[in-house]
Amino acid sequence: MAEAEVNSYVVLGAALFMLLNSAAICVYAERRIASFIQNRIGPNRVGPLGLFQPLADVVKLLLKEDVTPVQGFRTIHTIAPMIPVVTALLTVAVIPFGDGIYVTDINAGVLYLLAAASLGVYGVTLAGWASNSKYSLLGGLRAAAQMVSYELPLGMALASVVIFVGSLSVVDVAVAQENWWFVFLNPLGAVIFIIAAFAESNRTPFDLVEAEQELVGGFHTEYSSMKFGMFFLAEYMHVVINSMLITTFFFGSYHLPFAGYWLPEMSTTAKAILDITVFTGKTAFFIFLFIWVRWTIPRFKFNQVMSLGWSRLLPLSILNFIVIAAILFAINA
Amino acid sequence: MIADFGNILLFLIHGALFVALSLFVAKLIRPHRPNAEKLMTYECGEVPIGSARVQFNNRFYIIGLMFLIFEVEILLLFPWVMVFQDIGWFAFWAMFVFVFLIFIGFAYELGKGHLQWDIPRPVVPKYVEGVGVVDDYPAKEPASSEPALDEPALQTGVNR
Numbered sequence: 001m002a003e004a005e006v007n008s009y010v011v012l013g014a015a016l017f018m019l020l021n022s023a024a025i026c027v028y029a030e031r032r033i034a035s036f037i038q039n040r041i042g043p044n045r046v047g048p049l050g051l052f053q054p055l056a057d058v059v060k061l062l063l064k065e066d067v068t069p070v071q072g073f074r075t076i077h078t079i080a081p082m083i084p085v086v087t088a089l090l091t092v093a094v095i096p097f098g099d100g101i102y103v104t105d106i107n108a109g110v111l112y113l114l115a116a117a118s119l120g121v122y123g124v125t126l127a128g129w130a131s132n133s134k135y136s137l138l139g140g141l142r143a144a145a146q147m148v149s150y151e152l153p154l155g156m157a158l159a160s161v162v163i164f165v166g167s168l169s170v171v172d173v174a175v176a177q178e179n180w181w182f183v184f185l186n187p188l189g190a191v192i193f194i195i196a197a198f199a200e201s202n203r204t205p206f207d208l209v210e211a212e213q214e215l216v217g218g219f220h221t222e223y224s225s226m227k228f229g230m231f232f233l234a235e236y237m238h239v240v241i242n243s244m245l246i247t248t249f250f251f252g253s254y255h256l257p258f259a260g261y262w263l264p265e266m267s268t269t270a271k272a273i274l275d276i277t278v279f280t281g282k283t284a285f286f287i288f289l290f291i292w293v294r295w296t297i298p299r300f301k302f303n304q305v306m307s308l309g310w311s312r313l314l315p316l317s318i319l320n321f322i323v324i325a326a327i328l329f330a331i332n333a
Numbered sequence: 334m335i336a337d338f339g340n341i342l343l344f345l346i347h348g349a350l351f352v353a354l355s356l357f358v359a360k361l362i363r364p365h366r367p368n369a370e371k372l373m374t375y376e377c378g379e380v381p382i383g384s385a386r387v388q389f390n391n392r393f394y395i396i397g398l399m400f401l402i403f404e405v406e407i408l409l410l411f412p413w414v415m416v417f418q419d420i421g422w423f424a425f426w427a428m429f430v431f432v433f434l435i436f437i438g439f440a441y442e443l444g445k446g447h448l449q450w451d452i453p454r455p456v457v458p459k460y461v462e463g464v465g466v467v468d469d470y471p472a473k474e475p476a477s478s479e480p481a482l483d484e485p486a487l488q489t490g491v492n493r
Contacts, residue, residue: 303450
């Protein structure tokens with residue numbers, strides 16, 4: 001028992017450290033991959049291959065003067081950038097990284113993930129409102145409407161996964177995919193979940209929230225210095241976390257494909273190393289997918305985003321859920 | 334069980350500490366030289382006109398209400414999903430009816446156009462012989478109706 005507790009604290013520290021660093025690596029990867037896609041070189045001056053670029057960015061953000069508009073609501077303006085970072089950190093607590101390697105295993109893990117994910121909306125919306133700028137207000141409202149709309153297909157897609165498992169614990173979801181990844185059993189759900197995850201993390205093609213051609217900076221028009229840095233950090237943490245969630249719920253978590261059929265017994269250490277490598281590899285692939293899509297697909301218009309969410313994805317996800325439930329009933333009966 | 338949530342509390346504390354610490358460090362080392370122009374709300378360099386606390390499209394509000402209904406529906410689905418293997422077809426049809434009832438409301442909203450964000454086409458009143466004034470959508474113009482020289486824009490060009 002004591003050993004397990006120590007273990008979970010080690011994982012806790014490692015998870016926090018990893019998440020904060022992965023956001024920094026993600027910023028570098030984004031700029032570098034973007035420039036390769038656009039046939040440029042990208043940042044290559046700071047350190048070898050420009051690897052220290054995120055550090056330089058952080059130093060720059062720390063040293064910048066902080067400007068808070070006098071017309072705004074000062075307190076909320078200060079609190080707003082903290083919310084998305086903290087909620088993004090909260091999400092990672094229930095994700096298993098390997099067989100028995102997780103921070104905590106609560107029996108309402110999926111509901112907890114949904115709850116923590118929806119709290120992130122507050123940061124963006126309050127930031128938009130508290131700035132008292134027209135651009136920020138529009139950006140914040142768009143963020144609220146968009147994130148709220150895409151949470152419904154996201155939730156339905158999660159429900160259509162949980163139906164196979166019969167448990168709301170995320171660890172059980174991961175264990176249940178040892179033989180068959182849920183993407184094979186529930187491909188439509190996987191597509192819906194990935195689209196909704198893109199919209200939830202406000203990435204292109206759904207980055208209406210900060211559409212710079214029409215809204216300047218969107219909700220963070222009036223933010224500068226480290227407060228802006230927090231929004232910046234939160235965006236990349238959401239990319240990392242959504243990649244983790246896609247991996248966990250649909251792409252077999254830490255399991256290799258059909259691992260239950262062919263993977264031999266291994267020692268605990270070897271299995272742990274393999275699990276973490278597989279999980280990290282899959283997550284890295286989905287982060288790459290996020291970046292790839294961002295620099296390949298143009299942005300939607302807001303009416304297109306809304307009609308995609310409400311009149312396509314939501315009915316489709318409900319239909320998908322009912323069909324899967326009926327099939328499972330028919331098989332069991 | 335409580336200990337499991339304790340770990341989540343640790344995450345919350347660590348996250349809040351990290352954010353507060355980095356904001357505090359930034360506050361210590363950054364310069365602070367405000368002036369009136371800097372502190373003004375940004376509006377493309379112009380002096381801002383009025384406050385930003387303006388009336389906005391009430392579709393955002395309708396979206397919020399719709400979200401509430403569906404989110405509650407999804408949350409009610411989760412406990413059902415946990416136990417549905419044990420309770421058989423009756424549970425399936427009960428949930429089917431529940432989802433279907435909410436879906437009727439959704440279809441009504443969709444048909445009413447409350448979730449439609451496209452700009453509505455103008456409705457132009459038209460006089461029809463024997464019927465009276467009717468609201469009618471403007472008919473599409475034929476692709477090539479008249480020769481280009483007869484267009485008024487070109488004629489004014491000639492006169493000037």
